Amino acid sequence: MTAALISADEVAAFARDGAVVARGVFRDWIGTIAAGIEHNLREPGPYAADSVSADQPGRFFDDYCNWQRLPDIEQVVRASPAAQLAAQAMRSTTAQFFHDHVLIKEPGTQKPTPWHQDAPYYFVEGTQTVSLWIPVEPVREATLRLIAGSHLWPKPVLPVRWATDAAFYAEPGDYLPVPDPDTQPEHTVLEWELEPGDAVLFDFRTVHGARGNPGADRRRVLSLRFVGDDARFVERPGRTSPPFPDHGMKPGERLRSDWFPILFG
Known part of the structure; x- marks a missing residue:
C-alpha cells in the first residue's frame, strides 16, 4: 500500500474547489529545489522571460521545460514525493510528468501575475491534472491566489500574454x-x-494569479505539472505554451511517455 501524502478530506477539497494546500511534503527538498532554481537563473533556457519592463520596479523571471538539463530539478521531479502526491490528488492510478516551471519575483516587484487558467495554454485536456506550486521562502503577500470552483466553469478563460495582457492566440475562440x-x-x-x-495543488483549469512582491525577501517557486489517466492531447488555435515542437501526437492520444514520463503507477 502507498502511504497517503494528503488526507481524504484534502482530496475531496481539491475535487470541489480545484485547489488545496499540502503542508510540509517537500520540507526535505527545499535545498535541492533552491539550487535548481539558481542554476536555472544563471543559465536560462530558450523559453525564459522577464515580465517586468525596464521602467518598472523589481523583476519577475520565469522559465520552463528545463528539468532534463538541470540535475537538481530532475532529482526533484523523479525522486521527490511529487508524482505520488499528484496521483493521489487527481485520484489517478498514474502520474505523468508534463513540465517544470520556475517563477521568481524579486523584492519590490509590483507587477502581479495576471488571472488565468493554465489549461488553455496547453495541448492537453482532462479532468485529472494538477500543478504543484512549491515556494522556497516563506510566502505572505505574494502567495498564489485561486478562484474556488473555477475548474468547473463551462468555458475556459481567455489566455493572455503576461508581459502585455494581449490575447495569446490570434483566433479569440469561445472564451x-x-x-x-x-x-x-x-x-x-x-x-x-x-x-x-x-x-499548493491546483487543477490546470483553476483560475489563479498572484500579487506583486512588495516585501524585502525574494519569492522563488518551483511548479511541477502532472497529468493523470484521462488526460489526452488536443489541438489549440495556435502555438501552445510550452510548445514542444515536433511532438508528433494526434488528438485523443495520451501524451507520449518518452517525452512525458510516467513517474507513478
Missing part, C-alpha cells in the same frame, strides 16, 4: 473574459500563507 475577483464578490478566492516545504 470567458478574464475575471477580476477583487471587484466581483461572487467569486471566492483561496489563498494561504506558506512555509518552505508546503505546496
